[in-house]
Amino acid sequence: MLLFRGPHWDRGLAPEERQQAKDELTAWFDGLRERGKIKAARPLGVHGRIISGINKQLVLDGPFAAVKEAVGGLLVLLAADLKEAVEVARSMPALRYGIAVEVRPILAEFPIFESHIVGRAENDRWEAMAAA
Amino acid sequence: MTTSTTKSDYLLLFRGNAWDKGLSPAQIQKVVSDWMAWFERLKAEGKCLGGHPLEDEGKVVSGKQRTVADGPFAESKEAIGGYFYLTVADENEAIEIAKQCPGLEYGAAVEVRPVADVCSIRQRAAEYSAPRFAEVKA
Numbered sequence: 001m002l003l004f005r006g007p008h009w010d011r012g013l014a015p016e017e018r019q020q021a022k023d024e025l026t027a028w029f030d031g032l033r034e035r036g037k038i039k040a041a042r043p044l045g046v047h048g049r050i051i052s053g054i055n056k057q058l059v060l061d062g063p064f065a066a067v068k069e070a071v072g073g074l075l076v077l078l079a080a081d082l083k084e085a086v087e088v089a090r091s092m093p094a095l096r097y098g099i100a101v102e103v104r105p106i107l108a109e110f111p112i113f114e115s116h117i118v119g120r121a122e123n124d125r126w127e128a129m130a131a132a
Numbered sequence: 133m134t135t136s137t138t139k140s141d142y143l144l145l146f147r148g149n150a151w152d153k154g155l156s157p158a159q160i161q162k163v164v165s166d167w168m169a170w171f172e173r174l175k176a177e178g179k180c181l182g183g184h185p186l187e188d189e190g191k192v193v194s195g196k197q198r199t200v201a202d203g204p205f206a207e208s209k210e211a212i213g214g215y216f217y218l219t220v221a222d223e224n225e226a227i228e229i230a231k232q233c234p235g236l237e238y239g240a241a242v243e244v245r246p247v248a249d250v251c252s253i254r255q256r257a258a259e260y261s262a263p264r265f266a267e268v269k270a
Contacts, residue, residue, distance in 0.1 A: 045246035052241035100194035
């Protein structure tokens with residue numbers, strides 16, 4: 001799984017730069033999709049809530065991390081191994097604007113989890129973003 | 133294809149991948165079973181579309197030099213340990229579900245985040261040109 005850190009990386013870009021960044025991202029994303037590398041991908045809204053504490057009553061405004069580190073989106077990548085996933089992450093065009101990409105292997109030890117992610121109906125929604 | 137017009141999608145990010153420290157194997161087993169039962173119930177209720185636990189390890193890629201560092205990104209207390217993808221009525225329902233997380237009493241936290249229809253960069257870029265990217269269907 002790729003977690004994109006820093007949702008406001010494009011602030012301060014001129015309109016042309018932003019357009020270029022968008023085009024680069026689009027091309028990157030489309031390229032991965034065409035190669036069948038993307039199982040699911042979704043951007044996240046910037047706001048959120050944090051629930052914590054034993055009494056389960058502590059509800060704070062989120063996101064969890066400082067804006068620079070907040071998760072702005074996620075992508076479930078189909079890669080042979082961590083090395084390939086890291087290479088894909090390194091090809092992410094927005095890195096040069098200050099975004100960071102966290103690469104985390106999805107745990108397959110719980111087949112009960114694994115068996116549910118690819119359900120057909122789910123996948124329709126999950127892959128909605130890929131339906132350019 | 134079903135058209136769910138009143139549902140909203142939320143992501144639960146489970147924070148803290150060291151909640152099991154200090155617990156006995158039996159206690160850990162109990163929390164994991166509770167967690168899976170919770171997941172199954174939400175699935176059966178049609179409120180959860182999927183989810184995954186993540187490995188503790190990972191890499192972080194950043195910077196113009198595309199530097200690769202060992203991850204995860206945050207300290208273990210804040211690191212993301214897994215996620216559920218919810219489709220629910222509103223944020224309140226997502227929060228109520230988050231409060232049921234079996235890891236909470238052991239120090240885990242749950243981040244509730246709305247899933248966006250369109251990536252924010254695209255949205256902002258769209259102000260300058262006609263959008264062609266990824267309109268979400270249904």
